[in-house]
Amino acid sequence: MTYEIPVYILLAASALCLFRGLRGPSIPDRVLATDAFASVIISIMVLLSLETNDFLMDIAIVYSVLGFIGTIAVSKYLEGKHLGE
């Protein structure tokens, strides 16, 4: 039960990140906000899994990998290249 307060604080942080993602003027702004949102969600998952001893830790690892791949893919697309170049 002691991990409830950091989870609420992190929910506020994720709301701020979503605000920047919704009204970022350019596309890289939205990608940046999505990356920050992913890391905040990862920390929420880790705290929740510490309490319930659940499989959320594995989901956090996979989600960090997917967030990194999405960031790299969108930035390569904005440069006008493919993923291998």
Next chain:
Amino acid sequence: MIGLILIFAGSIISVIGAFGLIRFPDIYSRTHAQTVVNVGGTCLILIGVVFEAPFLSLYSAKSILLIIFIFLTSPAGTHAIARAAYKSGVKPRKLQEDQLEYKIAGVEKPLIRPKEKDYEKVRPSGYRFGKKRFFRKRKIKG
């Protein structure tokens, strides 16, 4: 106890970084706030989780793995975003002369400092308010 302190500090640092993500004016300065959220917040919380979990368990091993992964990938992702933003034409705020453009094109151009009146033309435009007349300075682009 150490783990709880680290977890609380990490969550507060995450809120500070997310607030900076809103307040900063430019994408190249917002990358700084995003790094604060990524490394400062998440890695501090994960280090606290290592202290909180039972000693030498699979749980803390996964947490250390996640710390190493975030330390490796976060700077690379931020660098790629900033590079893509420059290549897709997002200019920094208050940019007067782009030296990197000359460098990419391979043209050597000496540093020209524009004079004050060249890039900051000020036109006084007044508006009536009661009996007095106030003047307001307004900037013109170009």
